[in-house]
Amino acid sequence: MKLKTAIIGLTGCFGCQVQFLNLEDELLDLLEVLDIVHFPLAKEENSDGPFDLALIEGSVSTSEQVKEVKEMREKSKKVVALGTCACFGNLQGISNFQSKEEVRRTVYGDAKLNYEAIDVAPIDRYIQVDHYVPGCPYDRGILIETLKYIALGKRPLRVDYCVCAECKLRENGCLLIEKGQPCMGPITRGGCGALCPSYNYTCEGCQGPSEDAAEVIDAYVKILKDKGISEDDILLKLRKFAPLYKPFLLKILKGSGPPKEVSKWKSR
Amino acid sequence: MEIEIDRLTKVEGHGSLTINVEEGKVEELRLNIFEGSRFFESFMRGRRFEEAAEMASRICGICSYSHYLTALKAVEKALGVEIPEGTVALRKLITLAETAQSHILHLYFLAAADYLGYESILAMSKDHVEEVKRALRLKKLSNDILSMVGGRSLHGVPNALGGFAAVPTKQQLERMLKRVKETDDDVEKMLELFTSLEVPKFERKAEGLALAKEGTFALYEGEEISSTWGASFKVDDYQQHLIESVVPHSTAKHSIHSTTGESFYVGALARVNLQKDHLSPKAKEAIETLGDKFRELNPYINNLAQAIEVVHCFEEISNILERFISGELKMERPIEVKPKEGEGASATEAPRGTLYHHYRINGEGKITYANVITPTAQNLRRMEDDMRALVPQILDLPRDEIVLTLEKLIRAYDPCISCATHFLEVKFI
Numbered sequence: 001m002k003l004k005t006a007i008i009g010l011t012g013c014f015g016c017q018v019q020f021l022n023l024e025d026e027l028l029d030l031l032e033v034l035d036i037v038h039f040p041l042a043k044e045e046n047s048d049g050p051f052d053l054a055l056i057e058g059s060v061s062t063s064e065q066v067k068e069v070k071e072m073r074e075k076s077k078k079v080v081a082l083g084t085c086a087c088f089g090n091l092q093g094i095s096n097f098q099s100k101e102e103v104r105r106t107v108y109g110d111a112k113l114n115y116e117a118i119d120v121a122p123i124d125r126y127i128q129v130d131h132y133v134p135g136c137p138y139d140r141g142i143l144i145e146t147l148k149y150i151a152l153g154k155r156p157l158r159v160d161y162c163v164c165a166e167c168k169l170r171e172n173g174c175l176l177i178e179k180g181q182p183c184m185g186p187i188t189r190g191g192c193g194a195l196c197p198s199y200n201y202t203c204e205g206c207q208g209p210s211e212d213a214a215e216v217i218d219a220y221v222k223i224l225k226d227k228g229i230s231e232d233d234i235l236l237k238l239r240k241f242a243p244l245y246k247p248f249l250l251k252i253l254k255g256s257g258p259p260k261e262v263s264k265w266k267s268r
Numbered sequence: 269m270e271i272e273i274d275r276l277t278k279v280e281g282h283g284s285l286t287i288n289v290e291e292g293k294v295e296e297l298r299l300n301i302f303e304g305s306r307f308f309e310s311f312m313r314g315r316r317f318e319e320a321a322e323m324a325s326r327i328c329g330i331c332s333y334s335h336y337l338t339a340l341k342a343v344e345k346a347l348g349v350e351i352p353e354g355t356v357a358l359r360k361l362i363t364l365a366e367t368a369q370s371h372i373l374h375l376y377f378l379a380a381a382d383y384l385g386y387e388s389i390l391a392m393s394k395d396h397v398e399e400v401k402r403a404l405r406l407k408k409l410s411n412d413i414l415s416m417v418g419g420r421s422l423h424g425v426p427n428a429l430g431g432f433a434a435v436p437t438k439q440q441l442e443r444m445l446k447r448v449k450e451t452d453d454d455v456e457k458m459l460e461l462f463t464s465l466e467v468p469k470f471e472r473k474a475e476g477l478a479l480a481k482e483g484t485f486a487l488y489e490g491e492e493i494s495s496t497w498g499a500s501f502k503v504d505d506y507q508q509h510l511i512e513s514v515v516p517h518s519t520a521k522h523s524i525h526s527t528t529g530e531s532f533y534v535g536a537l538a539r540v541n542l543q544k545d546h547l548s549p550k551a552k553e554a555i556e557t558l559g560d561k562f563r564e565l566n567p568y569i570n571n572l573a574q575a576i577e578v579v580h581c582f583e584e585i586s587n588i589l590e591r592f593i594s595g596e597l598k599m600e601r602p603i604e605v606k607p608k609e610g611e612g613a614s615a616t617e618a619p620r621g622t623l624y625h626h627y628r629i630n631g632e633g634k635i636t637y638a639n640v641i642t643p644t645a646q647n648l649r650r651m652e653d654d655m656r657a658l659v660p661q662i663l664d665l666p667r668d669e670i671v672l673t674l675e676k677l678i679r680a681y682d683p684c685i686s687c688a689t690h691f692l693e694v695k696f697i
Binding site for chain 2: 011012013014015016017018019021022024025027028031036039041042043044045061090091092094095098102136137195196198199200201204206233236240
């Protein structure tokens, strides 16, 4: 039995859906396992469900999307959060730290608009998520593995190591310790194959926080400070791809004061 | 008669179409855009200048590199950094590969099914498995070129400010050149397919705009915008020429050209119309062979213009790879870029048309102002104007046909709604 599959996008860049179409070598084989019945980006005819599997890209940022994501949950046996927007909120989460009025004025000036947007949130603020495939974009191989396990009825393997583990395997020099650059590898989930450090650039955290990020964050921040990175620049790093992740959020809130309205939101 | 397409499919982003026709006249026509917003221009303020391109890349998952390079170009301009030829050539390689990748995605995955009578490429794969495999091969090759230079096929490694911090090896370039050469047959068959599709007959006089650079088919380089109606302007003056306005039914702004007071079009068709002479030999030959079939004023022809650009892209990619391999072009070391106060506006040709980025940076290297105008935002008004002209001509068709004709038109523009609305989400009182 093929899995009746839905692929949808909330607020994001659509890249994670494109990344699915980028599975050039596997796409035709995948269609033997997945019956993609709902995929508005690529299909004219889209089923209303129910689904065995829903792959959801993007963060929630409008009240309509709250409804949409809840409906998708009700209709689907398994839900996969696809990409860093769906898993952690991604860059657009940064706007939660700015006042809504300020954001509106930046874009519109004095135009009279009834501005209606809600705080950006990862999808698991509203629904239960079965599996996470973070990354901006996610690694194609990891998605394939995840889908394979789901098709087999098993729990997908988790990437429980940070970028540094992969960086060591590639025998890269350490940008943080040796060069004093603010590399986010130690607190970032692996899965990308330590891509950026291998291209001679610091990890910026696009795969989202590693599983033990909460435990190592204090030590990590201390290293950055010892290396002479300013408090302000450290906070910018945390307020980037996963600004709504609680251990990062707590650091940001303790640091150089964002607007007070931030404190009212719940975080996971 | 009312025509309502609730959810436009096979376009990138969220939109719908409402048309109300009374006695053969279009009373109301709205391309409703309800994409969720991400406020890039707002949250990029206060970020470091090194992050501009990396963050801008996330505006779009189809043309991430266009946003990335346009932002780089603007930031480097703001900081007065001159980029050497070799680095420019590597960036052109990225632009060419991304243009090919995006066009192939659009042509095969979003547009072709309409013409071949399928609901999607997934459905098409049952009867046309060879075509689908070809699409996948061409897409994979373009994506692999992007990965070779930028690290991955979308949202590349942000290591290119002032030049790439890591560059491909000669062996990688040679292997890639071999693959590009082997793909000639696929490219030819691709062109054949899209030449064979009968597009609806429709023409409307409109102004096309595209980046220009003397002697080249400008995609990455260029500081001037040329027009099919003759007047050109400097990219630096874009704000005087593109007048953006907010319309109630769209979370993306609309643009008009101040000189004409009218909507205009950008994208493959505008580029090919304006820069035909600078196409690669095979692409030029293709367009000459097409002759009258290439109707410059028919927006549906944009698909064919994209196919021609794919031919151009692969030929140019070969050319650049060869020049690197022969040593004519050299891989350059990155220039160290230091923060200082500055301002820069830039434009490149993204797959869907001219893309503008504009930044101000303060002495500490923090971004104090960011502005982005995407191709789709520029095309939106023109899409509505075209449909307003087209609808009265097709009212005799059965309802399903009317809807399909309109959907084909919208898809012909290859709109990227999530790009166009990276900045706002509004509801009017």
